[in-house]
Every structure is written in structure tokens, then in C-alpha cells.
Amino acid sequence: MSKARLACAACQRAGPHNWRAKLVQIAPLCHRPRAIAPGRNLTTVASDSSTLMAMSAVAAPTTVFEARGLTKVYRLGEAEVQALRGIDLDLYEGEFLVLLGPSGSGKSTLLNILGGLDVPTAGRVRFRDHDLSREDDELLTHYRREHVGFVFQFYNLIPSLTARENVALVTDIAAHPLSAEDALARVGLEERMDHYPTQLSGGEQQRVAIARAIAKQPDVLLCDEPTGALDVTTGVVVLEVIQRINAELGTTTAIITHNAAIAAMADRVVTLSDGRIAQVRTNAHKLPARDIAW
Secondary structure, three states, rough: OOOHHHHHHHHHOOOOOOOOOOHHHHHHHEEHOOOOOOOOOOHHHOEEEEEEEHHHHHHOOEEEEEEEEEEEEEEEEOOOEEEEEEEEEEOOOOOOEEEEEOOOOOOOHHHHOOOOOOOEEEEEEEEEEEEEEOOHHHHHHHHHHHEEEEOOOOOOOOOOOHHHHHHHHOOOOOOOOOOOOHHHHHOOOOOOOOOOOHHHHHHHHHHHHHHHHHHHHHEEEEOOOOOOOOOOHHHHHHEEEHHHHHHOOOOOOEEEOHHHHHHOOOOOEEEEEOEEEEEEOOOOOOOHHOOOOO
């Protein structure tokens, strides 16, 4: 067997590459396309079976969430409300996902289950090797603390603490946190660290909330209507921060919203209706947040 084939086999055993990276940027030498010889074009090279196999291997996504048959029923006295009706969904490492739908479609319930804030009535959901289907408070608390950052529509900042102190609440309990100063600098608030929430605009408060969420360096960032309480200009600034965090830190990111315009910045868009997935689509060309308007 040739050295190239041995290297390729070893590379395959090491696992899939980041699904969003380009082949020539991250693939080992055994997986890279050969230089294009005179008289050959890129189409000819790409037709080689080995090159196609390499490109397929690089493109394979790593699943971080796997949900199957998720059902959630809330009981209000004798009445039952079916919030989710058999959801099947995978989320991938480093992905930017938008969950789109009107009020009552089930998107918040799904986000809460993915975040370990709630459990399904039926079905199963896993985050890597964590079973999130069981109503185990200790397990779910550990999962939320170690792996998930939350951003809510209303910022949930403690008014008696400065921006720096609000973020430090998370860094004090995280295993490998960013410093509060680093987290705030990443959202463009290095000059506002010692201001109290009442001294900050709505957009600045939401950016403090994002800094707090990313300070523990979570694997997943879950955002529940992060621009719902903001005007368009401020909302775009917040979306730019979330998009930058996804790109720079590789954090798997899910935003739920009823605002269809935000879907243009996602890798994938999942539309919910009446507790079911109505549509899943992939954006061939994502828009930068600054180009979004509503």
C-alpha cells in the first residue's frame, strides 16, 4: 500500500474535519487535490475519484445534537397543550442555525430542551455523550454549566453590578473561562466595563449578556429572540456580535426568532409550525449581519 494511502487511512480514523472548513485550508496532504497540470482544469481534477472522496470526507459534519421523536405536552388542569409533535433534528459543530416560526410554533420549547432547561415528554435528545432526555437535575445542571451559553430577549443583568461584575459571575464558576475583560472586549464594550446596566443602552446591555454567555467558552450558544426588544440599528449590531462569535470561536449557535430577515445570516434555517418542522433549508450564500434589514 502506498504511503499516501496509509496516511489517508490514518486520517480517516482520526475522524471528520470541521465541516465548514475548505479542503485546501485544513485537509492533510494526502487529501489535498494535486496541482493542476497544464492542459487540465479544475473540473478535470475534481472528477478524480480520490479527490471527490477527500472532498466528501472534509465536508462531513460532526453532529453535536441529535433529537429524535421529540414530543412535549404541557398539562393545564384537564387540558393538554402539545408544544412539540415528533421533532427530528440534528445540529452540527460550528453551525449557525436559525429556528424560525410564529409565536406558539414550539421554537422556544425546542430551544429549552436543547439547553437542558426542560425535558421532552417523549422522544430522545443527546448532546454528544450527554442524554438530555432524562429528568436528572444534577446531570442537566452540569450540562448547562459546562457546555451552554444562553442569551435571552430581556437581558437578565443584575442592576447592582457593573458590566464587568455581571460577566464575572460566570467566570467564577466556569472551568476554563475567558476573563470578564476579554469577553467584554469581544463584544466591543472595553470602554464600558465599569458601567451599571442603567448606564447602558439596550443594545449595550444585550452585548453584556452575550459576553456573559461566551465567557465560559461554551460549546453551544442558544439565543432566544436576542433582538426582540431592540430597534433595527441596534439589533444589527447585536447580530454582528453573535455572528462574529460563531466565526471566531467556532461556537455552535442557534437563534430562535419570528423575524424572517434574520434567517439570511444562517447556515441552515429550520421553520417550525404547530410543533412540527415545516421546512429545513440551507443558505448557499449567507449574508453578513450588517446587510440585514427589517
